[in-house]
Amino acid sequence: MNQVLSARYDVSVPRYASYPTVPYWSGPPTREQWLDTLREALAGADSNWALYIHVPFCESLCTFCGCNTVITQDHGREGRYIPLVLAEWDRYVREVPELLSRGVRKVHLGGGTPTFLSAASLRALLSPIVERLSIRSEAFDASVEVNPRVTSAEQLRVLRELGFTRVSMGVQDFDPTVQRLVNRVQSFEVTERLTAEARAMGYESVNYDLIYGLPKQTPASARRTADLTVQLAPDRIALFSFAKIPWIQPAQRLFRDEDLPEGAAKRELYEIARETFLRAGYVEIGMDHFALPHDSLCRAQRSGELHRNFMGYTEFRTTVLLGIGVSAISETPSCLHQNEKVEPIYARRIEAGDIPTLRGHVLTSEDMRARRQITTFMTRFRVPLEEDQVADARLFLAPMVADGLVRIVERELQLTEAGQPFLRNAAVFFDHRLRAQEPDRPIFSKSL
Numbered sequence: 495m496n497q498v499l500s501a502r503y504d505v506s507v508p509r510y511a512s513y514p515t516v517p518y519w520s521g522p523p524t525r526e527q528w529l530d531t532l533r534e535a536l537a538g539a540d541s542n543w544a545l546y547i548h549v550p551f552c553e554s555l556c557t558f559c560g561c562n563t564v565i566t567q568d569h570g571r572e573g574r575y576i577p578l579v580l581a582e583w584d585r586y587v588r589e590v591p592e593l594l595s596r597g598v599r600k601v602h603l604g605g606g607t608p609t610f611l612s613a614a615s616l617r618a619l620l621s622p623i624v625e626r627l628s629i630r631s632e633a634f635d636a637s638v639e640v641n642p643r644v645t646s647a648e649q650l651r652v653l654r655e656l657g658f659t660r661v662s663m664g665v666q667d668f669d670p671t672v673q674r675l676v677n678r679v680q681s682f683e684v685t686e687r688l689t690a691e692a693r694a695m696g697y698e699s700v701n702y703d704l705i706y707g708l709p710k711q712t713p714a715s716a717r718r719t720a721d722l723t724v725q726l727a728p729d730r731i732a733l734f735s736f737a738k739i740p741w742i743q744p745a746q747r748l749f750r751d752e753d754l755p756e757g758a759a760k761r762e763l764y765e766i767a768r769e770t771f772l773r774a775g776y777v778e779i780g781m782d783h784f785a786l787p788h789d790s791l792c793r794a795q796r797s798g799e800l801h802r803n804f805m806g807y808t809e810f811r812t813t814v815l816l817g818i819g820v821s822a823i824s825e826t827p828s829c830l831h832q833n834e835k836v837e838p839i840y841a842r843r844i845e846a847g848d849i850p851t852l853r854g855h856v857l858t859s860e861d862m863r864a865r866r867q868i869t870t871f872m873t874r875f876r877v878p879l880e881e882d883q884v885a886d887a888r889l890f891l892a893p894m895v896a897d898g899l900v901r902i903v904e905r906e907l908q909l910t911e912a913g914q915p916f917l918r919n920a921a922v923f924f925d926h927r928l929r930a931q932e933p934d935r936p937i938f939s940k941s942l
Contacts, residue, residue: 519855536592548819707736720770
């Protein structure tokens with residue numbers, strides 16, 4: 495990568511899993527506002543929805559992690575947490591009965607480490623939920639995030655019996671030195687075994703999460719990790735940039751700056767992996783994602799149905815994403831909502847009969863336009879501009895146009911192949927909130 499471009503554009507910008515981004519939410523909505531927006535969104539006969547369930551527990555801290563987690567080896571907490579999530583689910587079903595009559599398109603179990611829960615606990619959590627859902631088998635997808643170090647064949651079997659067809663494995667890096675530094679020692683053989691077991695049980699898609707930019711990663715280690723990944727041939731690969739956010743995750747302060755590849759050196763690691771994956775037949779999907787041609791994510795990109803939300807890239811758009819559990823995030827066409835992030839506070843709110851709202855945002859018409867355009871741009875690398883945006887785009891994006899990273903053709907913004915590493919930078923054009931009020935301190939990770 496051109497070092498001048500790297501220095502110019504490696505700045506703090508959002509990843510745009512939502513719009514507005516969380517630091518710019520204003521609210522939260524009242525309980526009735528939030529429930530009303532759910533009911534309204536699900537009122538149409540053709541509406542559908544997705545369910546996200548958050549399990550916050552991990553046995554140990556991976557020091558690269560930016561997720562909301564509870565680090566504990568006390569598995570007795572499983573039995574206390576599951577009734578809380580089920581009580582929240584029951585509350586939503588009572589208040590918004592359309593959740594049972596409208597078809598659910600996707601269930602995703604994330605964390606934390608969902609397989610912190612035993613096989614019996616997974617069944618206790620999921621059976622009461624799945625059994626009540628209106629599932630159309632031909633249009634239903636259920637996925638789970640797993641840590642191969644703590645995941646057993648029995649857990650996979652229970653999830654498969656409950657209808658789960660996709661499994662996402664945290665791998666991050668196969669290099670032992672890097673693994674020790676990020677406190678996640680996981681042998682190639684452990685990942686290989688779990689992949690084989692999942693496929694033998696009939697899981698239709700296996701995803702690996704990898705991270706570039708971790709401490710002590712080198713071009714040689716990145717190539718080896720990419721080669722080993724291709725050897726196991728996961729159906730999907732998420733190749734994430736390490737998000738250095740020590741102001742949110744203090745454990746990242748343990749990394750020495752000189753051990754972290756940055757800028758052009760960091761992007762070189764991505765390009766090494768990218769070249770390896772493309773050569774092996776993977777297709778680059780949106781930002782940071784790759785899939786084999788047979789995978790539904792790849793088919794969705796070809797058909798123009800690829801979508802992006804808090805769960806990442808998905809094969810289809812849903813009217814509602816409902817999140818339950820500690821810190822879970824939800825969205826409707828007009829509202830964003832997040833649960834309490836601190837487990838004891840979440841528990842008290844649930845036990846008191848509340849909807850455990852921490853924060854949220856009611857979208858304005860301008861927000862809705864920006865969200866629509868950002869989502870289109872992040873999934874298709876091109877987006878129509880409205881008449882009142884063209885002149886502003888030519889002015890704001892003039893440096894990126896001059897550098898050959900984007901084009902403005904009549905009333906369409908297009909990302910060039912050279913511009914793909916800078917997708918987030920270009921998307922800032924639509925972010926009227928960030929442009930109107932730039933933060934005076936870092937609140938987002940860097941773009942490269």
